[in-house]
Amino acid sequence: MTAAALSRHLPETCKLTHVVTREAPAQDIFYGSVTTPIAYNFNLSLEVSEPRLLLESDAAFSFGTHYQGWGGDAQAWVQGFQQPLPVLGGVPFHQYLARMGHEGLEPYLVSAAAAKRGAFAHPPEQAAHPLSRAEYGYQLDVRSYRDLLACATDTSRLVVIQAEITDIDTDSEGVAALHLSDGRTLLADMFVDCTGPEAALLSRLGATLTGERQLGAVMTRTPESTLGPAVRTVTGQAFGWQSITPLQGASTKLTLFAESDEAPALRAHRDAPEVSAKAAFGRRSQAWVGNCVAIGQAAATIEPLTPSPMVCLQRDIERLISLIPLSCDMAMERREFNRQFDNDYQHAELFRQAFFATTPVAGSAYWQAASPQPADPRLDRKLTQFLSRGVLVSYDLEPFTPEDWVVLHYGMGRRPLRGDRLADQTPAAQVEAYLSDLKRQIETTVAALPSHHAYMARLKPFLRQKSS
Amino acid sequence: MPQRSEAIKNICILGGGTAGWMTAAALAHKLRGLPVRIELVESEEIGTVGVGEATLPLIRKFNEALNIDEATFMKETEATFKLGIEFCDWGRPGDRYIHPFGDYGRPVDNIPFYQAWLRLRQLGETARLDDYSYPIIAAEMGRFQRPGGDPDAIQAGFGYAYQFDSSRYAQFLRRYAEASGVIRTEGKVATTVCDPETGFVRSLVLDNGKTAMAELFVDCSGFRGVLIEQTLKTGYDDWSNWLPCNRAIAVPCESRGPLMPFTRATAREAGWQWRIPLQHRVGNGHVYCSSFISDDEATTQLLGHLEGPALASPRQLFFTTGRRRKFWNRNVVAIGLAAGFLEPLESTSIHLIQEGITELLQLFPDTGFHSADADEYNERMGLAFERVRDFLLLHYVANQRDDGELWLHFQNLALPASLEEKISAWMTRGHIIKYEFGTFLPPSWLAVLLGQNLIPRGYDPRTLKIPEDRLRAESRRLREAVLAAAQRTPDHAAFLRQVGGASHQAPLTAGVG
Incomplete structure (x- = not known):
């Protein structure tokens, strides 16, 4: 992804060399199998349009993730991608639910309803259409996605070297040279470390790893003749969790576990693992040291329970593109990159940690290690404000939207203790009628949608014809 | 409780x-x-x-x-309608710029337009960044209309406020x-x-x-x-160390000249003077630091810069910058x-x-x-x-004035770390460190930084991907579109009458001529 992005965005004056050290790093499975809606624009910036993504990879649409059996209370909800919820008379939608004592948000979320029914259609632009409130991302197999991006890379801008790194020279500026297995020595003004959790370059420059949570995962891909629903399913387990992601022509099963629970996890996985990986989850103290910047897992390994790993990876790349140094004095770019990285990582972590602010699974090593102690005060503020009166606290430029948070809160059973006084202005009967009507509209709309499979089956020939 | x-x-x-x-x-x-x-x-x-x-x-x-x-x-x-604030004498005496309510130009290949402008500037292009801002050009011409129409039109995407x-x-x-x-x-x-x-x-x-x-x-x-x-x-948290102005003198005066759709803030030796054009009068005031100028001198300076006869006696205000x-x-x-x-x-x-x-x-x-x-x-x-405090402080520190003790104070001031870093990022490559929650977003920072002569040493290298002739042609077209749109815009006073906003006094006749 980084190579594709740099090849598209950097001027000719900048010479790019891509050292490909191995075919398929196993730890790529920790990037997960879902993207958020921002992937659409990110892909476009790499000249990968949605038609190309669907025609040239096995990616499918995604309305979100269906969590099941989560935590000690076995919670279940669809974490759907959603446009901002209606604000009525200046009062957020969920405050009306609180006022009327309605327990669930899900009946009013069209993406969740469609996901549960296995249906999909592109959200129309007409704002009056109930489906227009839905957003979608993609379900993908990172290997297939990586292959597509390799094709999308502007190869005229890139020298590709297939070799292993045998040694790294460092000096006061950072990385001085890479010695490669083919005997060559590679010099550069700047090095981008995409070597995964080992951070082969960055770790040599003193960027220590914080976070000691050891997780493992296995993945198996199963051929499917029918495309499954536009939603990933994540099922909580004592050892961790297991996900099923429908793709075109296949589905992938990922089982993630605390290292000490590998045996029960493998039993639960049932199929023979196609890919196995382990990693310490956490982040480097700095993502950019000297002349070396780490992208993706080399900077931080994030649990793929949410779409965070892909979101942060995309943000890493966009950040790098916007801060490519002007000269070998890259102090300002380094500070700004590290500041943004720090914020992004911490904000993504707040979202992940919020999944664990519930009854833990008794005796689970995975749950015991999932939440840092003491809890992050910024998460405390978010939870306290929502539980107190349904207020959504946001920090600058968070990767997850207020809608993501309200869906998560409701999904995990958090309800405001008090309502918003302003929601009392509208007569109860009027609110009830509005809510009933909205629910009915969503039910009717979703009932008329084609299945994800049927939609894709009709869409692809159209896209093929159009592209030819 | x-x-x-x-x-x-x-x-x-x-x-x-x-x-x-x-x-x-x-x-x-x-x-x-x-x-x-x-x-x-x-x-x-x-x-x-x-x-x-x-x-x-x-x-x-x-x-x-x-x-x-x-x-x-x-x-x-x-x-009256307001398209922005004109800052006079803030970078150096004799300078002026308008901080508009809106962005400059349009992104080029998803890169902010001002980055392309920085590159063109290094290539010798002399057009002001202001020439790519419809609200600035309309304001300079004394014209106004509400944003609207075709959302892609150059005059569709700006904000406006009021002076009242x-x-x-x-x-x-x-x-x-x-x-x-x-x-x-x-x-x-x-x-x-x-x-x-x-x-x-x-x-x-x-x-x-x-x-x-x-x-x-x-x-x-x-x-x-x-x-x-x-x-x-x-x-109370006293912020006087950063923003030492602690007094103001306000006086209204008669209007002279066209009714302009902007507020003016003119830097003075020990503070600055405001000019706010209303329909029936002009509001004026001198904000200053009492350590560097006497009240009498501040009043004399204010009265000496009025455009018309004062309509009331000067009124003095005392304050301490800060927050509860x-x-x-x-x-x-x-x-x-x-x-x-x-x-x-x-x-x-x-x-x-x-x-x-x-x-x-x-x-x-x-x-x-x-x-x-x-x-x-x-x-x-x-x-x-x-x-807001940091944005205000930017005006005082991002300039080249040394003609008074107030300005020397700012030359030696230790800035809040966040502001220091913002200025450093800007000067290196025109990068604006942005936030989501706050009154002033990147275009506002851009207006003040460039308006007060802080020209970055570099610019976003992604603009080098865009061929120079394409960049020049697109910029020229944009400039021409802005100018043409501003020329089609009605006179501010005429628009005010047209929409029924003119009061019953006879204020606007001065503005029509």
Whole structure:
């Protein structure tokens, strides 16, 4: 992804060399199998349009993730991608639910309803259409996605070297040279470390790893003749969790576990693992040291329970593109990159940690290690404000939207203790009628949608014809 | 803390200036239909400061939320349209620039336009960045129309605000609020009665013997902070080290020349002078630091720069820049000058009142006065004040003036780390460190940084991907489109009359010629 992005965005004056050290790093499975809606624009910036993504990879649409059996209370909800919820008379939608004592948000979320029914259609632009409130991302197999991006890379801008790194020279500026297995020595003004959790370059420059949570995962891909629903399913387990992601022509099963629970996890996985990986989850103290910047897992390994790993990876790349140094004095770019990285990582972590602010699974090593102690005060503020009166606290430029948070809160059973006084202005009967009507509209709309499979089956020939 | 949490039934607003009546009008409208009694206590003997006459575009949201008709409001408050602020003599004496309400140009291949402009500038292009801003060019021509029409059109995407007589605005909102059920009580606070256990304010005993009781008090009593400070001893964070101006002299004068759709802020030796064109007069003021100029000299400077005869005697104001340590303390919420003071260099006074009201409504308490509500309010308002402070400070530090002790003070000032870093990122490559929550977003920072001659050493290298001739051609087309659109725009005064916003005085004739 980084190579594709740099090849598209950097001027000719900048010479790019891509050292490909191995075919398929196993730890790529920790990037997960879902993207958020921002992937659409990110892909476009790499000249990968949605038609190309669907025609040239096995990616499918995604309305979100269906969590099941989560935590000690076995919670279940669809974490759907959603446009901002209606604000009525200046009062957020969920405050009306609180006022009327309605327990669930899900009946009013069209993406969740469609996901549960296995249906999909592109959200129309007409704002009056109930489906227009839905957003979608993609379900993908990172290997297939990586292959597509390799094709999308502007190869005229890139020298590709297939070799292993045998040694790294460092000096006061950072990385001085890479010695490669083919005997060559590679010099550069700047090095981008995409070597995964080992951070082969960055770790040599003193960027220590914080976070000691050891997780493992296995993945198996199963051929499917029918495309499954536009939603990933994540099922909580004592050892961790297991996900099923429908793709075109296949589905992938990922089982993630605390290292000490590998045996029960493998039993639960049932199929023979196609890919196995382990990693310490956490982040480097700095993502950019000297002349070396780490992208993706080399900077931080994030649990793929949410779409965070892909979101942060995309943000890493966009950040790098916007801060490519002007000269070998890259102090300002380094500070700004590290500041943004720090914020992004911490904000993504707040979202992940919020999944664990519930009854833990008794005796689970995975749950015991999932939440840092003491809890992050910024998460405390978010939870306290929502539980107190349904207020959504946001920090600058968070990767997850207020809608993501309200869906998560409701999904995990958090309800405001008090309502918003302003929601009392509208007569109860009027609110009830509005809510009933909205629910009915969503039910009717979703009932008329084609299945994800049927939609894709009709869409692809159209896209093929159009592209030819 | 009270034991039971029930809905608030009585609100008392202390103070009837701009903040008081804005709060009263907004609460009355937003809480309409609910069993809430709103009382505003004010004394005709106590003058109001009239914190600012120029506003930011979000004021339109405030008026719209109250279903206030724009033409009626403009007519009654002698309002004019505002496209931005002209800063004169801020970089170096003789310089000028306009900080518009809107972005410059259009992104080129998803790169902010100003980065392409920086590159063209290094290639010898001489056009100003201002030439790519429709609101700036329209403002310079004295023209105005509302944004709208084809969303892709160059004149579609900008903001506008108003310049108005804030005393009349307060009166206008008083009529609105009273018609919406707000009870106005005349009187000065003689005694504040507090709960001996909780320290909560329970009632105000007035000098005329009346008593105002409520569960929630909103302190709009101005600088004195009768409830938030005199009663609750909340404390004040003094920001004078960063923004040392501590006095102002205000005087209105007759209008001369065309009615321009912008406020002007002219740097002076020990501060700066405002000029706000209204329909019936021009508001003027001199904000200065008393350590560097005497009051008499400040007054002389102000009067010497008036464009027409003064319409009143100069009025002096004293202030300390800073913020209350808590904006919401116990059952008192301070809004307006009682909450804090930031000089009106970027027209933020009324805006911060509006922010205070908006947040209060979002976090509207019950009688339990849960600490979570006050904590969140204080957090949000603290951030709003701090970010405005840093933006104001930018004006003083991003310049080349050395013609007075005030300017020398800023040359040696240790800046807040966040501002220091912002300036460093800008100077290196025109990178703007942005935030999501705050009044001033990147285009505003860009306007001041470039306007005050802080030209970055580099620019975004992604612009090098764009062929130079394409960049030049697109820029030229954009400039021409901006100019053509501005030339098609009606004269400001003519537009004001056309939309029915002109008052019945004869103010606009001077502007037509």
